[in-house]
């Protein structure tokens with residue numbers, strides 16, 4: 456299969472990245488990050504989550520962040536909603552697109568959202584109904600598609616079953632998350648072959664964490680499978696609060712460098728992105744997780 460000529464990047468740093476930070480990040484810093492990312496040309500930014508603050512304290516200020524960002528025309532500003540309460544809070548905050556999140560492993564589903572996979576899918580039905588009524592688009596996530604921190608190996612057929620349910624209930628796109636970053640290029644290709652037989656490939660996205668240093672290889676393998684949407688985090692921020700040891704998402708700067716080298720268009724400016732990543736890295740008090748940004752600042 457030839458590689459896609461255009462890739463859509465879904466920037467998840469302000470949500471997936473910052474949700475895992477132990478120290479509080481101010482609303483000012485979050486707003487500045489989101490605005491810097493839209494200025495760099497990202498067309499989709501996941502800004503926050505409307506989840507229980509007891510479960511993920513760092514996302515507690517999401518409504519305020521939404522109130523203060525400068526919404527750039529054409530940019531989608533998304534948020535996670537695990538239940539109807541989260542959806543309603545998101546709606547009240549002026550969110551126009553939400554994401555629901557399920558897992559391919561029962562144990563992860565219990566640890567992350569305190570219910571089984573089938574209970575979670577049932578919980579999403581009223582969200583889908585309410586979203587339709589209000590003209591809100593819904594994206595879906597499946598976690599643990601290439602391994603689970605509690606159950607180990609996860610069958611691609613199980614990933615496909617959950618992805619198919621999310622797509623059938625109305626998610627316009629389903630993002631497949633290698634939550635603990637154990638996936639390899641071979642496993643990624645096999646997983647997309649199986650899931651791609653159940654959900655059209657142009658409705659699938661790849662969401663890779665870089666824990667084992669495989670994320671860029673997995674993205675390249677996904678491109679070869681015809682996948683053209685990838686989630687990534689500026690400066691490689693993040694991890695997952697319910698997946699111990701999981702490192703951040705693949706750094707957006709590094710994905711962009713890969714895509715630029717392949718001549719694949721994204722509309723994102725690498726230099727502005729590096730600046731946004733360097734600034735938020737200073738805020739969280741860690742060096743950037745982007746190899747490209749590190750190399751550039753050493754020059």
Ligand SMILES: CC(C)(COP(=O)([O-])OP(=O)([O-])OC[C@H]1O[C@@H](n2cnc3c(N)ncnc32)[C@H](O)[C@@H]1OP(=O)([O-])[O-])[C@@H](O)C(=O)NCCC(=O)NCCSC(=O)C[C@@](C)(O)CC(=O)[O-]
Nearest residue numbers: 505506507510511537540541567568569596598599632634
């Ligand atoms: C789903 C629940 C709420 C169930 O949590 P629960 O305890 O079973 O829910 P509950 O309905 O019994 O409610 C418990 C309390 O939470 C409140 N509550 C209930 N719902 C909400 C809400 N929406 N917003 C704010 N508060 C809420 C509710 O009002 C109540 O408050 P209390 O009476 O104790 O004061 C909880 O487990 C939760 O919030 N989990 C979120 C976990 C999370 O955000 N994980 C990270 C995101 S997923 C991820 O990172 C993976 C991904 C997507 O990036 C892909 C990948 O890499 O794999």
